[in-house]
Amino acid sequence: MIEAGPPAPPLEIAGLTVDYGERRAVDRLTLTVRPGEIYGLLGSNGAGKSSTIKAIVGLLRPTGGAVRVFGADAVGDGLLAKRRIGYVPEAALLYEALTPREFLEFVSGVRGLPPAEASERLRAYAAAFRLDAELEEPIATLSNGTRQKVLVIAALLHLPGLLVLDEPLNSLDPRSVKIVKELLRRYVADGGRGALLSTHTMEIAEELCDRVGILDHGTLLAEGTVDQLRVRAARGDASLEDVFLRLTRQDEGLPEAVASLRGL
Amino acid sequence: MAEGGARRLARTAFVELAFQATYGLRQGNPLPPTGGRGLPAKAGRRVLQSKVLIAALLAFLTLGTAFLIGLAPNPVYRPAGLSVPMYRVGLVSGLLGVDVGLLWWTGLQALPSLLGAPILEVLRPLPIPPATFRRTAAIVYLRLFDVPAGVVAVGTPLAVGLALGPIAGVAVVPASLCAVVFALALALETARFFVRRIQGARGGGGSAILRWAYLLLWLLPAFGLLAFATAGPPFLRALSALGATHGIGPPDLIAAVFPVPLALWPILSGGVGAVPPPVAGVALGAGSAYVGLAAVAGAWLVRSVGATAVLPARRSPERGAAPLAVRSQRAAWAIVTKDVRIASRTPGFAFLLLLPLLDAVALGLVTYAGAPGTGATRAVAFGAVSVAALLATFFGPAFFALEVIAQSYARTLPIAARSLVLGKVSLIALVYVAAGALVLGITALRLSAPAVFAAFVAAELPAVVAAGLLEMGLLLRWARTRGLPVTSLYASTWNVVLVALPGLLLAVAPLAAYGAAGLAAMAAVALAELAAVAPLVLRREGR
Known part of the structure; x- marks a missing residue:
């Protein structure tokens, strides 16, 4: 009798490489998001975070490597992987001509959700985010924060196994930030789901993420829990921001750069 | 200054x-791989x-x-x-x-x-x-x-x-x-x-x-x-x-x-x-x-x-929230609904839907005013079907451009190419049938021959569907092989011509067959076209 192996993790990236012409944006990146884990992807501007996320969600065909979502090849069998992913992009670029209800109806339609279930979830999320008044307004007239709430709902509507969140808390008001953080913790803790969260905000990563990976010039510079990274950076009680600056060597010349701005 | x-x-x-009109980066499209x-x-x-x-x-x-x-x-x-x-x-x-x-x-x-x-x-x-x-x-x-x-x-x-x-x-x-x-x-x-x-x-x-x-x-x-x-x-x-x-x-x-x-x-x-x-x-x-x-x-x-x-x-001024419910939809129908809703607030796309319909109304009114005799029923029906089919087929590929809107998000959704093609082709067929029905409705006031009109509309329908399938199949193939965001297909008018022309030829062939051998030949040619094109496109887009 053949024993079934362990279930595939929510996300496995192996040797991912992304090139734009002659410029290499991601260089042989390998990482895993484990079940029940929120994995934070940190990096400076141009470090390769967005390219990595675009390769995961099928917006970009990588030059090389593999991306697997619960074992499904996101490059070769994108459709299966996409069914398992809930994605919140950094910029709320939606169908401006649709209302949030029409947009969410479209999303639930293409995901093949039973209408009763989709309606129930939509009602619950809309009430939590106090969105009722805006559900029938065209998205073009909504604020960035409201659009972001719509995207968060769209990402959760089908109860995906993997959440891919690109700066999900940008533009949200404090109440909604609190809701999303709470939602994310509970969501991932339930039944082997996972989340990949890309952010510039170290406090958010420190507060939410079980492990973080630091990207620099397209390569994974360091990976682990925040405490493990502190040890690696030899900064026992430092904040994640200091650890990040140290590991990426961006702290070099930083005091001088700040000092040079005095008097301006 | x-x-x-x-x-x-x-x-x-x-x-x-x-x-932006060509690459749509503000809509979240990635840069083309060429850099x-x-x-x-x-x-x-x-x-x-x-x-x-x-x-x-x-x-x-x-x-x-x-x-x-x-x-x-x-x-x-x-x-x-x-x-x-x-x-x-x-x-x-x-x-x-x-x-x-x-x-x-x-x-x-x-x-x-x-x-x-x-x-x-x-x-x-x-x-x-x-x-x-x-x-x-x-x-x-x-x-x-x-x-x-x-x-x-x-x-x-x-x-x-x-x-x-x-x-x-x-x-x-x-x-x-x-x-x-x-x-x-x-x-x-x-x-x-x-x-x-x-x-x-x-x-x-x-x-x-x-x-x-x-x-x-x-x-x-x-x-x-x-x-x-x-x-x-x-x-x-x-x-x-x-x-x-x-x-x-x-x-x-x-x-x-x-x-x-x-x-x-x-x-x-x-x-x-x-x-x-x-x-x-x-x-x-x-x-x-x-x-x-x-x-x-x-x-x-x-x-x-x-x-x-x-x-x-x-x-618009706020009103009370409508009861919140999501209706049941299949993926292809969700795409049709989304396209029609976007068109209802986007004049450029509304134009694509309304022009064939308005033309059908014009044709119906001109026919009505011209007071044709019952002997002209077939000629009027043929004219109506020809105009509706050619307009729906010519403007059809432009519905693909709707995918440009928010495509950085839409491409992350599990939309099968087959659903996309079927959604767009359904829209083309709907426009054609609606235009045919409009002419039929208006001229029925003068020429009481609904069966003749219905027969002409039905005979040409497979050709319209075949033309739509071919056009959408070509557009999808280009989007894949060129590695360009689909928006770019519409940045060049040549692309539109090269896509719409084969579609028009498919729509015209049954009309020519009618001229040569009558309605049965028209229906036979249209069905043969659909039988040839549908497996070709849908088998390839099944993945």
Whole structure:
């Protein structure tokens, strides 16, 4: 009798490489998001975070490597992987001509959700985010924060196994930030789901993420829990921001750069 | 900042406009894998290519008109009962009408990019004097039209001058300039109307009806052009009656309707004897009024374009929230619903849905008014089906461009290529069937032969579906193999032609078969086409 192996993790990236012409944006990146884990992807501007996320969600065909979502090849069998992913992009670029209800109806339609279930979830999320008044307004007239709430709902509507969140808390008001953080913790803790969260905000990563990976010039510079990274950076009680600056060597010349701005 | 400053700013803004219209990066599309260098220049070339193609069409029509004007003295090439001068007036009027329509249509296609991507909005926080900002916006706006508008403004006088002499050429200059100004003003006003009344309209059934009603109103100019083209013979008959009564009678009022009075000017320049004096008086008076109106419209255009370019969508007053429920939909039907909803707030796409339907109404009304006998039932049904099929097939590929909107998000959804193709083809088929039903409904008042009409619509339907499948299959294949965002397919008019042409051929083949061997042959050819194309496209797009 053949024993079934362990279930595939929510996300496995192996040797991912992304090139734009002659410029290499991601260089042989390998990482895993484990079940029940929120994995934070940190990096400076141009470090390769967005390219990595675009390769995961099928917006970009990588030059090389593999991306697997619960074992499904996101490059070769994108459709299966996409069914398992809930994605919140950094910029709320939606169908401006649709209302949030029409947009969410479209999303639930293409995901093949039973209408009763989709309606129930939509009602619950809309009430939590106090969105009722805006559900029938065209998205073009909504604020960035409201659009972001719509995207968060769209990402959760089908109860995906993997959440891919690109700066999900940008533009949200404090109440909604609190809701999303709470939602994310509970969501991932339930039944082997996972989340990949890309952010510039170290406090958010420190507060939410079980492990973080630091990207620099397209390569994974360091990976682990925040405490493990502190040890690696030899900064026992430092904040994640200091650890990040140290590991990426961006702290070099930083005091001088700040000092040079005095008097301006 | 001087005029040179506005030109410099406009140059930068227009490069960005072309870039966004081609690659849609503000809509979240990734850069093409070839990298970023050289892309702005490439985008600029593509936009120029599109403008040159519209301009080439206008030049072709202008030269054709000049050729017909030259042939007018020969009775073989002139409708019976129409004098040479009046036929020439009809030709110049027709050309000016088409000029206005095509320029307006060009604006209709380009304005969503200008309004949708906040290209000029970026300049607002900068310390730019309001006058310079307005001039910058006006220059960017004019650059959308420059090559085709140049053909109308310069080409029309040259062509008329070539056919009727230099004085006639000079005499038609006011007409060609009026055509340009009116078209640009019309495009701007319709854009303003769109931003004010359509973009911010709420969802829900009642609002949807209101939006479609607005869009219908918004599209009336295009319908007017179409009616003008299809109503050519009655128009020429009306011209032949000009000056038939003593003094000015009701039939002479057509001499006051744009563009007829201005089209009379080059004819009058050859001597007043060519036109009855009262009609000449109306032409001079009304023509001068139109020139004055064009001057006012031109000044309004320059004044308003800056404000329009940064006009925010107006939010409708809040009402009570509707009961929150998601309706059951299959993926392909979700795509159709989404497309129709977007079209109801996007004039450029509403145009694609409404034009075949409006044409069907026009055809139905013309047929009804023509009081055909029962013997003409088949001819009328054939004409209706031909027009509906060709329009649905020609404009069908443009529905693919709807995928450009928010595609950075849509591409992350699990939408199978097969669902996408089936959704778009369903939309094409729906437009075709609705257009057929409209003609059928109207003509049924005169010709009580619903079975004949239904048989013709049904016989052609498989060919329309086959054409749609082929067009969508080609577009998807290009999107994949070229590695371009699908938006780029519509950045080049050549692409549209190369996709729509095979589709049109598939739609035409059964119509030709009907001419040769009757309705059964028409249905057989259409079914054979569908049987050949459907497995080819759907098997490949099954993954």
